Amino acid sequence: MPNLNDILIMLPEFYLVAAVCLLLLLDAFMKPEQRPVLHWLSIAVLLVGVYLLIMGQPPQTITAFGGMFVRDRVSEILKVFALLTTVLVMIYARPYLIERKLLIGEFYTLMIFAVIGIMLLVSAGNFVTVYLGLELLSLSSYALVALNRDAKLPSEAAIKYFVLGALASGMLLYGMSMVYGASGMGGTPSLALEQLHNVMAYTTAPKLLLFGLIFMIVGIGFKLGAAPFHMWIPDVYQGAPTPVTAFIASGSKLAAFGMAYRLLDAGMGDLSQHWQLMLAVLAVLSLAIGNLVAIVQTNLKRMLAYSTISHMGYLLLGLAAAGPEGYAAAMFYAICYALMGVAAFGVMLALSRAGFECEEITDLKGLNQKSPWMAFLMLLAMFSLAGVPPLFGFWAKVLVLEAAIHANMLWLAIVGIVFAIIGLYYYLYVVKVMYFDKPAEGSVLQAQQDKPLRLVLSLNALSLLVLGLYWGPLLGWCRRAFGL
Amino acid sequence: MFNHLLSLLIWLPVAGAIPVLLAGSTRPDLARWLSLLVAVLTFAVSLFLLVQYHPDAGGMQLTESYLWIASWGVHYSLAADGISVALILMTTFVGILVIAGAWEVIQDKPHQYMAAMLMLEGLLIGVFCATDALLFYALFEAILIPMFILIGIWGGPRRVYATLKFFIYTFFGSVFMLIALLYLYQKAHTFDIATLAALPLTMQEQTWIFFAFLIAFAIKVPMVPVHTWLPDAHVEAPTGGSVVLAAVMLKVGTYGMLRFILPIVPDAGAHFAWLIIVLSLIAIVYIGYVALVQEDMKKLVAYSSVAHMGFVTLGIFIAFLLVRESSNADMALLGMQGAMVQMISHGFVSGAMFTCIGVLYDRMHTRQIKDYGGVINVMPWFGFFYVLFAMANCGLPGTSGFVGEFMVILASFAANPWIALFAAFTLIIGAAYTLWLVKRVLWGDITNPHVAEMKEINGRETFVLVSFAAAVLALGIWPQPLVHLMDSSVSQLVQQLAIHKI
Numbered sequence: 001m002p003n004l005n006d007i008l009i010m011l012p013e014f015y016l017v018a019a020v021c022l023l024l025l026l027d028a029f030m031k032p033e034q035r036p037v038l039h040w041l042s043i044a045v046l047l048v049g050v051y052l053l054i055m056g057q058p059p060q061t062i063t064a065f066g067g068m069f070v071r072d073r074v075s076e077i078l079k080v081f082a083l084l085t086t087v088l089v090m091i092y093a094r095p096y097l098i099e100r101k102l103l104i105g106e107f108y109t110l111m112i113f114a115v116i117g118i119m120l121l122v123s124a125g126n127f128v129t130v131y132l133g134l135e136l137l138s139l140s141s142y143a144l145v146a147l148n149r150d151a152k153l154p155s156e157a158a159i160k161y162f163v164l165g166a167l168a169s170g171m172l173l174y175g176m177s178m179v180y181g182a183s184g185m186g187g188t189p190s191l192a193l194e195q196l197h198n199v200m201a202y203t204t205a206p207k208l209l210l211f212g213l214i215f216m217i218v219g220i221g222f223k224l225g226a227a228p229f230h231m232w233i234p235d236v237y238q239g240a241p242t243p244v245t246a247f248i249a250s251g252s253k254l255a256a257f258g259m260a261y262r263l264l265d266a267g268m269g270d271l272s273q274h275w276q277l278m279l280a281v282l283a284v285l286s287l288a289i290g291n292l293v294a295i296v297q298t299n300l301k302r303m304l305a306y307s308t309i310s311h312m313g314y315l316l317l318g319l320a321a322a323g324p325e326g327y328a329a330a331m332f333y334a335i336c337y338a339l340m341g342v343a344a345f346g347v348m349l350a351l352s353r354a355g356f357e358c359e360e361i362t363d364l365k366g367l368n369q370k371s372p373w374m375a376f377l378m379l380l381a382m383f384s385l386a387g388v389p390p391l392f393g394f395w396a397k398v399l400v401l402e403a404a405i406h407a408n409m410l411w412l413a414i415v416g417i418v419f420a421i422i423g424l425y426y427y428l429y430v431v432k433v434m435y436f437d438k439p440a441e442g443s444v445l446q447a448q449q450d451k452p453l454r455l456v457l458s459l460n461a462l463s464l465l466v467l468g469l470y471w472g473p474l475l476g477w478c479r480r481a482f483g484l
Numbered sequence: 485m486f487n488h489l490l491s492l493l494i495w496l497p498v499a500g501a502i503p504v505l506l507a508g509s510t511r512p513d514l515a516r517w518l519s520l521l522v523a524v525l526t527f528a529v530s531l532f533l534l535v536q537y538h539p540d541a542g543g544m545q546l547t548e549s550y551l552w553i554a555s556w557g558v559h560y561s562l563a564a565d566g567i568s569v570a571l572i573l574m575t576t577f578v579g580i581l582v583i584a585g586a587w588e589v590i591q592d593k594p595h596q597y598m599a600a601m602l603m604l605e606g607l608l609i610g611v612f613c614a615t616d617a618l619l620f621y622a623l624f625e626a627i628l629i630p631m632f633i634l635i636g637i638w639g640g641p642r643r644v645y646a647t648l649k650f651f652i653y654t655f656f657g658s659v660f661m662l663i664a665l666l667y668l669y670q671k672a673h674t675f676d677i678a679t680l681a682a683l684p685l686t687m688q689e690q691t692w693i694f695f696a697f698l699i700a701f702a703i704k705v706p707m708v709p710v711h712t713w714l715p716d717a718h719v720e721a722p723t724g725g726s727v728v729l730a731a732v733m734l735k736v737g738t739y740g741m742l743r744f745i746l747p748i749v750p751d752a753g754a755h756f757a758w759l760i761i762v763l764s765l766i767a768i769v770y771i772g773y774v775a776l777v778q779e780d781m782k783k784l785v786a787y788s789s790v791a792h793m794g795f796v797t798l799g800i801f802i803a804f805l806l807v808r809e810s811s812n813a814d815m816a817l818l819g820m821q822g823a824m825v826q827m828i829s830h831g832f833v834s835g836a837m838f839t840c841i842g843v844l845y846d847r848m849h850t851r852q853i854k855d856y857g858g859v860i861n862v863m864p865w866f867g868f869f870y871v872l873f874a875m876a877n878c879g880l881p882g883t884s885g886f887v888g889e890f891m892v893i894l895a896s897f898a899a900n901p902w903i904a905l906f907a908a909f910t911l912i913i914g915a916a917y918t919l920w921l922v923k924r925v926l927w928g929d930i931t932n933p934h935v936a937e938m939k940e941i942n943g944r945e946t947f948v949l950v951s952f953a954a955a956v957l958a959l960g961i962w963p964q965p966l967v968h969l970m971d972s973s974v975s976q977l978v979q980q981l982a983i984h985k986i
C-alpha cells in the first residue's frame with residue numbers, strides 16, 4: 001500500500017494531475033467567453049508546479065512506490081525546465097491561438113498532461129514507469145498536433161506521428177520484454193532499472209540482452225528524433241500548429257534526454273561499451289542528415305526540424321561519452337536547445353497573424369526594417385543555434401565536444417565540429433534574409449503587440465546572451481546532478 | 485579604475501553600443517554623436533595604458549582574473565604586455581577614425597552601423613588582452629558577428645556572397661583550434677595560456693596542435709593559400725568595415741600566433757618554420773604580382789595587405805630559424821621586432837589607404853581604377869594625403885612602412901640571404917603596384933567628366949586623413965617609443981623560442 005510519504009515525494013505530479021482535472025471541469029462548465037481565463041490559470045498551475053518542485057527538492061536521491069519513481073537532482077532540473085519552457089510556449093501561443101480560434105481548453109489540458117508525462121518519464125525507476133510516462137507524453141502530443149482538426153496538413157502530420165510513434169513504442173516494449181526475459185535467466189526477472197544495472201554479471205543470455213538493448217535504442221532514437229529514426233520530425237514540425245511544434249522542440253527533448261539517461265545509464269549502464277558505439281553512429285548520422293538536408297529547406301519550420309535532428313546529434317555526443325561528464329554535458333545541451341528552440345519558434349509566433357503564417361524563410365525578408373527588435377531576437381536565436389560565441393549554444397557545443405574528447409572519442413568530436421561548420425550556413429541564411437534583404441512588396445510583416453509575449457520572448461532570447469556570458473551556475477547544477 | 489583598466493576598455497564600447505542602438509533610426513545625429521563620444525572616451529581610457537604599463541618590466545601586467553566557470557576552472561582573466569598595449573592603442577585610435585569616417589556616408593540605419601562598430605572594437609580589444617584560452621576563443625569568434633552584419637547590410641552589390649564567405653571561411657579555421665584547446669584542456673585541466681605554455685607535449689601532439697592553430701590563424705592573417713576570402717570581403721565591405729578589417733582584424737591572426745603557436749608548440753613551430761617562411765615569401769612576391777594587375781582599387785589594396793602581412797609572418801618565423809639553427813638571438817629579436825612594427829604600421833597604412841578609397845568612392849561610386857585619372861587637379865589636398873599613404877605602403881624611408889620591412893629583411897638576411905632576396909622583392913613590386921595606382925588615379929588629364937565635378941575633401945575627411953598621416957609619419961620618423969614599448973615583451977617571446985618542450 002502506498003503510504004503518505006510516497007505521495008509526498010510525488011506531490012508535484014499529483015498536484016498537476018489534480019489541477020488538470022479541475023481545469024477540464026472548468027472548461028466544460030465555463031461560458032465560452034470566459035475561456036481565455038484558462039490561459040492564465042494554466043500558466044499559474046504550471047508555475048505553482050515549479051514552486052513545488054523547487055521547494056520540495058530532496059537533499060539526496062529518494063524513491064517512491066518501491067523504486068518505481070525516482071526523485072533526484074537530474075529529474076528536478078529537467079522537470080523545472082520542462083515546466084518553464086511549457087509556460088513560455090503557452091505565453092507565445094496566446095495571440096496565435098486567439099486569431100485562429102484555437103484558444104480552447106483542450107490545448108491547455110493536453111499540454112499539461114504531456115508535461116505530466118515528461119515528469120513521469122524523467123523520474124522513471126522502472127520499465128513500467130518509463131512506458132507510462134512515454135505514452136502519456138506521446139498520446140497528448142499526437143492530439144496536440146491535430147489540434148486544428150479541420151486543416152489537412154496537421155491531421156496528416158498527426159497520423160504520421162501516431163503511426164510512427166506507435167511503431168517506436170512497440171519496438172521499445174519489445175526490447176524491454178527481451179531484457180526482462182534475459183534478466184530472468186540466472187536471476188529474478190526484473191523491471192526495475194536499478195536491479196538491471198548489473199544484469200550482465202548474472203544473465204545467462206547475453207545475446208538476448210543485447211538484442212533487447214538494440215530495440216530500446218531504436219525507441220530512444222525515435223523519441224530524440226535521431227537519424228535514422230528521424231522521419232517523423234520534419235513532417236510533424238511543419239504540419240503541427242507552431243505552438244505545438246515549439247513544445248515538441250523544447251519540453252519533449254528534455255524528456256527524451258531524461259528517458260535516454262534513465263534507460264541507458266540506470267538500466268543498461270553495464271552494457272555501456274555496446275551502446276556507446278551505437279549512439280556514436282546515431283550521432284554521426286544525425287549530424288550529417290540534419291545539417292545537410294537543412295541547407296536546402298525553404299520552409300523555416302522544416303529547416304528547424306532538420307536543425308533539431310542535428311542538435312540531437314550533438315546531444316548524443318554527450319550521451320555516447322557514457323560518464324557523468326558526458327551526461328552533464330548532454331543535459332546542459334538539452335536545456336540549452338529547449339531554450340533556443342522555444343525562442344526561435346517564439347519569434348515565428350510573434351510574427352504570425354490571422355491569415356498569415358510566418359513559416360517560409362522568405363517571410364522574414366527585411367525583418368530588420370519592419371521590426372528591428374524581433375529581428376535581433378531571431379538573430380540571437382540563430383547565432384546561438386549555430387553555436388557562435390558568446391551565445392549560449394556555443395558553450396553547450398563546447399561541453400559535448402569536450403565530453404567526447406574526454407571519452408577518447410576525438411574522431412567523434414571532429415565529425416561534430418565539421419558539421420557545425422556546414423550547419424552554420426543555414427542559420428546565417430536566416431540572418432541574411434532578415435538583415436540584408438529588402439522587405440517584399442506589400443509585406444505584412446509586423447510583430448504582435450501582445451505585451452506578455454513581447455516581454456517574455458525578449459527575456460527568453462536575451463537569456464541566450466546572458467547565459468552565454470555566464471553559464472557557470474547552470475553547468476554547476478548539471479554537474480552536481482551527476483555527482484561531479 | 486586602474487585595477488580594471490582592461491575590462492573597462494572592453495566593456496565601455498560594448499555597453500556604449502546599447503544607447504547608440506536605442507537612439508534609433510529616428511535620431512541619427514544623436515546616434516552619431518553618442519558613438520563618437522564612446523569612441524573618444526575609449527581612446528582616452530586606453531591612453532592610461534601608457535601610464536600604467538611599465539615597458540621596462542616586461543611580462544604580463546595590469547592583470548585581472550576572476551573565476552568565470554568554476555566547474556571548468558575557466559577564468560575571466562585579462563592582462564597586457566607591450567604588444568597588447570600597442571595593438572589596443574591602435575584599435576581605439578582607428579575606432580575613432582572609422583566612426584568619424586562614416587559620419588554622413590552611412591545614411592541607412594546609422595545607429596546600427598555605429599553600434600556594430602563599437603561592439604567590434606570592444607571585442608577586438610578583448611582579443612588582444614585575454615589570457616585565458618577559452619575567453620580568447622570566444623572573443624575571437626564573436627568578432628565575426630558584428631563584421632558579418634557590417635558587410636552584409638552596408639556592403640556593395642555582392643555583399644551577401646562576400647559576407648557569408650567571410651564568416652564561414654574564418655569559422656572553418658577556428659573550430660579546429662577549439663578542438664586543439666579542448667585537447668590541451670584534457671591534459672592540463674586549465675585554459676590558462678601561461679600554464680598551457682609550460683605543458684610538455686610530444687612532437688606528434690605538437691604537430692597536430694600546430695596545424696590546428698595554424699589553420700585558424702593563417703585564415704585570419706590571411707596567408708597564402710587561404711587568403712581568398714579577403715579580397716571579396718574587402719571589396720564588398722563598407723569603408724569603415726574595410727578599415728577595421730585591414731587595420732585591426734588581420735592582426736588578430738598574427739597576434740594569435742604569438743600567443744598560441746610560439747609558447748605552446750615551439751618545437752613544431754620550429755620544425756615547420758620553413759613552411760611558413762615559404763608561404764610568407766609566396767605572399768610577398770606572388771601576391772604582389774597579383775596586386776599589380778587589379779583593376780579595382782580596393783582589391784589592389786586588399787592584395788597588398790596580404791603581401792604586407794606576409795612580412796609579419798616572415799618576421800615571426802624567421803626568428804625561429806635564427807634561434808634554433810644559428811642561435812642568433814639578436815637577429816631573431818630584430819626580426820620579431822620588425823614583425824611587430826610592421827603589424828602596427830600596416831594597421832595605419834592600410835586603414836588610411838582604405839579611407840582614401842572610401843573618399844573617392846563616396847564621390848564617384850566606383851572603385852574601378854580606369855574611371856579615375858587626374859584627380860589631383862580637382863582634389864589637391866586629397867592628392868597630397870593619397871601620395872603620402874601610397875609612399876608608406878611601398879615602404880619609403882621616413883614612413884612607418886619602411887621600419888618594419890627593413891628590420892625583417894635584415895633579420896632574414898642573417899638567416900639566409902636567399903630569403904632576404906625574395907623578401908626584398910617587395911620593395912620593387914610594392915612600389916610598382918602602388919605608384920602605378922597613384923599614376924592612374926591621381927595624375928594625368930581628366931578624362932572622365934565626373935572626375936571634374938569631384939569636390940575637395942571636407943573638414944571631417946581631412947581630420948581622419950590627418951590623423952592617419954600623423955601616425956604614419958610619427959612611426960616612420962621616430963619608431964623608438966613603439967619599439968621601446970614592445971621591446972621587453974618581444975625579447976621574452978624570443979627567449980621562449982629557445983625552450984624545448986619535448
